[in-house]
Amino acid sequence: MTTVTDKWTEQNIPDQGGRVAIVTGANTGLGFETARMLAERGATVVLAVRDVEKGARAAARIAGDVTVQALDLTSLASVRAAAADLRAAHPRIDLLINNAGVMYTPKQTTADGFEMQFGTNHLGHFALTGLLLDRLLPVPGSRVVNVSSVGHRIRAAIHFEDLQWERSYSRAGAYGQSKLANLLFTYELQRRLAPHGTTIAAAAHPGVSNTELLRNIPAPLRVPVSHLTPLLTQSPAMGALPTLRAATDPAVTGGQYYGPGGRGEIRGYPKLVTSSPASHDETVMHRLWTVSEELTGVSFPVGRVATAS
Numbered sequence: 001m002t003t004v005t006d007k008w009t010e011q012n013i014p015d016q017g018g019r020v021a022i023v024t025g026a027n028t029g030l031g032f033e034t035a036r037m038l039a040e041r042g043a044t045v046v047l048a049v050r051d052v053e054k055g056a057r058a059a060a061r062i063a064g065d066v067t068v069q070a071l072d073l074t075s076l077a078s079v080r081a082a083a084a085d086l087r088a089a090h091p092r093i094d095l096l097i098n099n100a101g102v103m104y105t106p107k108q109t110t111a112d113g114f115e116m117q118f119g120t121n122h123l124g125h126f127a128l129t130g131l132l133l134d135r136l137l138p139v140p141g142s143r144v145v146n147v148s149s150v151g152h153r154i155r156a157a158i159h160f161e162d163l164q165w166e167r168s169y170s171r172a173g174a175y176g177q178s179k180l181a182n183l184l185f186t187y188e189l190q191r192r193l194a195p196h197g198t199t200i201a202a203a204a205h206p207g208v209s210n211t212e213l214l215r216n217i218p219a220p221l222r223v224p225v226s227h228l229t230p231l232l233t234q235s236p237a238m239g240a241l242p243t244l245r246a247a248t249d250p251a252v253t254g255g256q257y258y259g260p261g262g263r264g265e266i267r268g269y270p271k272l273v274t275s276s277p278a279s280h281d282e283t284v285m286h287r288l289w290t291v292s293e294e295l296t297g298v299s300f301p302v303g304r305v306a307t308a309s
Helices: 029-040 052-060 076-089 116-136 171-196 212-216 219-232 241-248 282-296
Strands: 020-024 044-049 066-070 095-098 142-147 199-204 257-260 270-272
Touching: 020 029, 020 116, 029 044, 029 095, 029 241, 044 052, 044 076, 052 066, 066 076, 076 116, 095 116, 095 241, 116 142, 116 171, 116 282, 142 171, 142 241, 171 199, 171 282, 199 241, 241 257, 241 270
Parallel strands: 020 044, 020 095, 044 066, 095 142, 142 199, 199 257
Antiparallel strands: 257 270
């Protein structure tokens, strides 16, 4: 049973004055709420978004020091341009929150030919993180937070033999692969960051939140989902709390994963949760990292750490 002391809320976010936070996909939903709460606690927040006009409207609704950065995660050229802009504007970065994502999209590819969900949810963020990491490494207490999903357990595996789903396509399978990749990336990144002692990588998931991600569910499910949504989902503000806890709670350590504390991790206040056994497969972690570097052309300023045999 959840007690009062378990109810980590917006009020538990420590003062963020002097910190710089970049939040991808921050013009709506979970990203907007994450950015809003960080800004209201004093952080300098960058809304890294594909649509800068929507980003500007979102920024206008947030009290605090907020700017907008164009970022299209479906294009590595855009990721590189955004990283260059961010590096020029911010000599130091305290928080990189990789929140943006797509879910259950019809079969389509990114500008670079990657399957849309894998390319956006994993490869785009992988590249952005690698290009910005040297701005976080000198900063004590800096964090990279990757937003995954309960979907990392559903039909989820890394299909190295067909990463881009060219042979056949499953909306749920491709989404599960991308969200599993988010966690594998987090855990391998933490392994590489640990020797530096300044930056940590953590992950979070929002449970089931009522956001625009639901717009791509298959047509036969739309009517029943529309009726069930108010009963089975939580608000974006509640869904953002696991991310915010992973990003700001002083007790968080590298490699931890936060999600809602209610039954099935669907709703509730954020707590430390566990991810699937598949997300801890070190062989898959290493292979995915190598493949991701090859596909994106981005190398990280932190090397692989040997593990004891």
